[in-house]
Amino acid sequence: MTVHIGAKPGDIAETVLLPGDPYRAKWAAETYLEDAKLINEVRGMLGFTGTYKGNPVTIHGSGMGMPSLSIYVNELIKDYGAKTLIRIGSCGGMQEKVAVRDVILAMTATTVSTPSRGIFKEVNFAPTADWSLIQAAYQAATGKGTTTHVGGIYSSDVFYDERPDLNEQMVRHGVLGVEMEAAELYTLAARYDCRALAVLTVSDHLITGAALPSDQRERSFGDMVEIALEAAFA
Ligand code: HPA
Numbered sequence: 001m002t003v004h005i006g007a008k009p010g011d012i013a014e015t016v017l018l019p020g021d022p023y024r025a026k027w028a029a030e031t032y033l034e035d036a037k038l039i040n041e042v043r044g045m046l047g048f049t050g051t052y053k054g055n056p057v058t059i060h061g062s063g064m065g066m067p068s069l070s071i072y073v074n075e076l077i078k079d080y081g082a083k084t085l086i087r088i089g090s091c092g093g094m095q096e097k098v099a100v101r102d103v104i105l106a107m108t109a110t111t112v113s114t115p116s117r118g119i120f121k122e123v124n125f126a127p128t129a130d131w132s133l134i135q136a137a138y139q140a141a142t143g144k145g146t147t148t149h150v151g152g153i154y155s156s157d158v159f160y161d162e163r164p165d166l167n168e169q170m171v172r173h174g175v176l177g178v179e180m181e182a183a184e185l186y187t188l189a190a191r192y193d194c195r196a197l198a199v200l201t202v203s204d205h206l207i208t209g210a211a212l213p214s215d216q217r218e219r220s221f222g223d224m225v226e227i228a229l230e231a232a233f234a
Contacts, residue, residue, distance in 0.1 A: 002075040005047065005060075007039040012080035013049055013056035015232045017225065018069070018087045020181065022046035022061035027218075028088075028225045029059045045072070052229045059225075062087065066155065066184035070115040073185055077192045084195045084232050086133065087185055088224040090203035091153060091177035093210075094170055098202055100210045101220055103146050103227065104176050105129070105137050106153040106198040109183035112166070113157060116187045127155075127186030130195035136234030137199055140227045151176045153200065155183035167206060177202060197231065199224045 001007070019025050025046050029036035033050030040047035040060065047060035060076065062069040069087075076082040091104060098104065109127045111117075116125075134150060141148040154170045156178050161167065167178065182198035189196030201220040204211040212220060 002079045004042055004045070004071050005040045005075050005080070006042045007047065007080065009080070011039040011049055012047070012076060012082060013058040014081060014083040015055065015057050016076055016082045016085050017057065017059045017228050018062040018072070018085060018185070019059070020062050020064050020089050024221060025059045025061045031222065032225050032229060033057060033059070053233065055233050057229065057232070062181060065157065065180045066114050069181045070184045070188065073188045077188060077194055082194065084133070085185060085189060086196070086228040086232060087181055087198040088221070088228050089179055089181065089198065089200055091179040091200040093177050093202040093205035094154070094167070094175050094207065096207060098149055098176050099147065100202050100205055100212050101216060102202045103141050103148045103224070104153060104200045104202065105134050105141070105148065105150045106182045106200060107134060107150055108152045109155045109186055109198070110152060110170065110175060111155045111183040114155070114184040114187055116184060125187065127183040127190070129186060129197045130189070133195055133197035133231050137197060137227050137231035139234070140230035144223060144226070146223060149176050153182060153198070154178045156180055171207070178206065199228050
């Protein structure tokens with residue numbers, strides 16, 4: 001047990017999928033894993049461990065935003081031995097070529113700040129995904145016929161943003177989409193020699209104003225779970 005995870009030692013697999021929403025973790029575990037068992041429910045942050053094609057997998061909520069994700073990922077890596085961590089989530093599209101329902105594999109994540117900011121001081125660390133996961137996820141996503149983009153995203157600290165000028169600079173510099181977690185995930189993975197990737201569905205679009213209809217959200221979330229599982233064990 002850790003401060004925020006009630007699982008016993010050995011209850012958590014080396015491969016962990018991280019949706020933001022704990023109920024999405026429950027749905028994904030019940031839909032895609034065999035023998036899924038609840039291993040955490042501290043503060044309502046649900047985690048499940050089961051197997052996918054015989055491989056042990058944990059699907060655990062990260063919560064929203066980098067401070068929340070940072071708590072869970074620190075404990076998953078340092079206390080439970082997680083080695084491959086894949087965020088599955090949504091993002092806002094930032095380029096015309098990126099459409100709602102497309103998948104973005106986040107190669108890098110720009111930020112104003114992460115919970116790790118303090119240790120870098122004057123350095124602008126470049127949080128980066130694991131190449132083997134990007135490659136395998138790209139194959140899995142394009143194999144499903146999903147339009148897939150690989151490139152930089154922006155991990156923001158705010159959903160209700162009062163600084164449109166920052167988004168404008170991101171758009172101007174080719175950033176594909178905005179979400180709120182990947183940069184800290186990549187930074188922690190780099191620090192502890194783990195593999196990490198964020199697989200994101202474009203749920204809304206900052207330029208066109210388009211949004212994914214609610215009846216398509218579950219299907220696109222399911223696609224991300226499959227892409228992440230295939231990538232993890234490629
Ligand atoms: N901003 C931040 N996070 C998001 C967004 C957004 O517009 N859309 C989906 N996740």
